C-alpha cells in the first residue's frame with residue numbers, strides 16, 4: 189500500500205488538514221490513520237469556543253485566528269443548520285482597579301495587532317455606541333471589543349454580574365460553534381474527495397537519508413507498511429511519542445483540563461451571555477461552620493484559600509445547560525493517561541467560584557445539580573504557540589501544540605500547513621509557527637520576556 193500523504197491522527201487537526209489538502213488543493217491518495225473513531229480523544233471534549241482576541245508578542249496569533257474564523261464562517265454558511273455558530277463574544281471581567289488598568293493596556297495592544305477597533309465606554313456623552321448581542325446576528329456582529337470602565341454601564345448591560353465588577357471587556361469576533369460537527373463535516377468532505385481513513389496505530393516510521401520512506405501501522409492484531417514520502421503528525425497529546433519515531437524532539441507538554449456541565453434549572457445564566465472569564469483570584473464562599481470544618485483537614489483546607497483567576501463559563505445549547513471550566517490547581521505538565529482522571533470536586537468548586545462572579549448561582553449551594561464532567565489534555569508549547577509546518581526530516585510535517593485553541597484554530601492551521609505542503613504562497617504569520625523558530629537566538633531572548641500566554 190502507498191499514500192501520497194499519510195496523516196497520523198483523526199482529531200480536529202487531522203480532519204482539517206485532510207480537508208484542506210483533498211478538497212481545497214485537490215491532492216489525491218491521502219490516508220489518515222487512527223486507532224480511535226475520528227474526533228473522540230480530545231476533539232469532542234472541548235468547550236467549543238473561538239476568539240480572534242489573542243495577546244502578542246507580534247500579530248501571528250491574531251492573524252491565524254482571523255483567518256481561521258473567516259474559514260469557519262464559510263463552512264457555517266455552507267451548511268448553517270448542521271454547523272451552528274454563535275457570536276456572543278467573550279467577556280473578561282475584574283473587580284480589581286489595578287487589573288482594570290492592565291486589561292486596558294492589553295486590550296489596546298490586541299486591538300493594534302489586528303483584532304479590531306477598541307471602543308472604550310466610560311459613561312461619557314461622547315462614548316461610542318454599544319451593540320448588545322441581542323441586536324446582531326453572526327454576519328453583522330461587531331468586531332474588535334467594547335471595554336466598559338463605568339460601573340453603572342456594567343450594571344445596565346450585565347446586571348447578573350457581581351456589583352464589584354469595575355471593568356469588563358466584551359471581545360466581539362468570538363463565541364462558540366459546533367466544533368466537533370465542523371470536524372466531522374471536514375472529514376466527510378475529505379472522504380468524498382477520496383481520503384481514506386484507516387483504523388490503526390502508527391507504530392514506527394522509516395526514515396532513509398533524512399527522508400520519510402514508509403510508515404508501519406498496527407491494525408487488527410497485525411501490521412501493515414505503507415510507503416509514503418509525506419507524513420503529517422496530527423497526534424494531539426501523543427505528538428511527542430510520534431515525533432520520537434522520526435528522531436525529532438517535539439517541545440510539547442500536556443496539561444489536564446476538565447469541564448463540567450449541569451442544568452441551570454433556575455435560569456441564573458442569561459442565555460445570550462458570552463463566554464464569561466473572571467480575571468481575578470477567587471475566595472470561595474462558605475458558611476462559618478463549613479469553613480471551620482474544611483480548614484480542619486489537610487485535604488480540604490485549600491478550599492478556604494484564595495484560588496487562581498480564570499474561572500469561566502457559558503450557556504450551553506438551546507436548553508438550560510451551563511458549562512464551567514476552571515484550572516483551580518495550577519496546571520502542570522503531565523504524562524497523558526486515558527481515560528483521563530476526572531476530579532469529582534470540579535462541579536462544586538467551579539460553581540462556587542463562578543458564584544463569586546454571578547452571585548445568583550449561590551441558589552444551588554444547598555443542592556448542586558447533577559453534573560457531567562469530562563476533559564482532556566491541552567497539548568501545548570511553553571509559550572502556547574502552535575507548531576505548524578515542515579520538520580527537519582524531509583517530508584515530515586506537524587500540526588500540533590494546539591493547547592486550548594485547537595478547535596478554533598484548526599481551519600487556519602490546516603490552511604497554513606496545506607500551503608506549506610503544496611508549496612503555495614505563505615501568509616505573513618507562517619514563520620511564527622515553525623518548530624525551527626526555537627533555533628533563532630532572538631526568539632530565545634523573546635521567550636525570556638514572554639508575557640501572557642493567552643491560555644484559558
Ligand SMILES: Cc1cc2nc3c(=O)[nH]c(=O)nc-3n(C[C@H](O)[C@H](O)[C@H](O)COP(=O)(O)OP(=O)(O)OC[C@H]3O[C@@H](n4cnc5c(N)ncnc54)[C@H](O)[C@@H]3O)c2cc1C
Pocket residue numbers: 196197198199200201202221222223224225226227228229230231232233234235236237238388389390391422423424425426430445446447562563564565566567587588590591592593594595596597
Ligand atoms: C476541557 C477542554 C476544553 C477545550 N476548549 C476549547 C475551546 O473552547 N476551543 C478550542 O479551540 N479548543 C479547545 N480545547 C482544545 C481542543 O480540544 C484541542 O486543541 C483539539 O481537540 C486538538 O485536536 P487534535 O486533533 O490536535 O488532537 P486530538 O483530538 O487529541 O486528536 C489526536 C488523534 O491522534 C491520534 N493518535 C495519537 N497517536 C497516534 C498514533 N501513534 N497513530 C495513529 N493515531 C494516533 C489519537 O488517537 C487522536 O484521535 C479544549 C480542550 C479541553 C481538554
